[in-house]
Amino acid sequence: MPRTTPERFASLTDAAIALIAESGMRGLTHRAVDARAGLPAGTASAYFRTRKALIEAVVRRLGDLDDADQRAQGVTGAPGDLDALAAGAAALLDRWLSTGRTRTLARYACLLEATHHPELRPVLDYGVAVRAQARDLLAALGAPDPARRGDHFVAAVDGLLFDRLAGAGALTAPAPGTAANRADLTTAIRNLLHAATRPDVP
Numbered sequence: 001m002p003r004t005t006p007e008r009f010a011s012l013t014d015a016a017i018a019l020i021a022e023s024g025m026r027g028l029t030h031r032a033v034d035a036r037a038g039l040p041a042g043t044a045s046a047y048f049r050t051r052k053a054l055i056e057a058v059v060r061r062l063g064d065l066d067d068a069d070q071r072a073q074g075v076t077g078a079p080g081d082l083d084a085l086a087a088g089a090a091a092l093l094d095r096w097l098s099t100g101r102t103r104t105l106a107r108y109a110c111l112l113e114a115t116h117h118p119e120l121r122p123v124l125d126y127g128v129a130v131r132a133q134a135r136d137l138l139a140a141l142g143a144p145d146p147a148r149r150g151d152h153f154v155a156a157v158d159g160l161l162f163d164r165l166a167g168a169g170a171l172t173a174p175a176p177g178t179a180a181n182r183a184d185l186t187t188a189i190r191n192l193l194h195a196a197t198r199p200d201v202p
């Protein structure tokens with residue numbers, strides 16, 4: 001098996017991500033990846049022998065790109081500045097709905113694939129780090145039970161993203177990539193943050 005250079009890894013996995021976004025997991029084959037990447041037949045299978053190995057590589061690439069987006073976006077303001085935190089998170093979601101839409105579609109397809117192939121679950125579960133960050137954030141904000149609320153906050157934000165991508169929100173929300181969409185997402189996330197830091201309702 002040839003050594004995978006960063007450039008070759010990116011070209012193959014980016015082609016795979018595009019295929020998954022367009023056709024779902026059924027569209028992911030080594031041959032299709034080669035064609036999409038403009039590489040000779042047999043290239044993808046030389047680097048990733050099995051379909052499982054190819055999916056694992058795709059998930060690694062998705063995680064790396066998402067991490068890069070989060071580092072590039074950053075969040076300004078002190079931990080207690082909910083408006084700045086909400087605006088930063090909204091800008092990130094807006095990016096994943098616009099310029100990063102292909103990746104977002106592929107990420108959900110991979111997560112669904114994991115429900116049928118349990119051996120992929122540990123590889124796909126890179127959202128664990130996001131939940132840990134949310135727990136730490138809510139602890140810094142003084143939220144009661146930050147571990148549980150951090151998990152709930154991430155689930156709610158993920159649901160917001162999915163609704164805008166594939167649910168009714170895609171029909172009713174402002175267009176992705178616009179100031180109106182970022183403002184609307186900011187409001188939604190700010191409301192979630194406020195709810196997450198309030199005392200439990202009896």
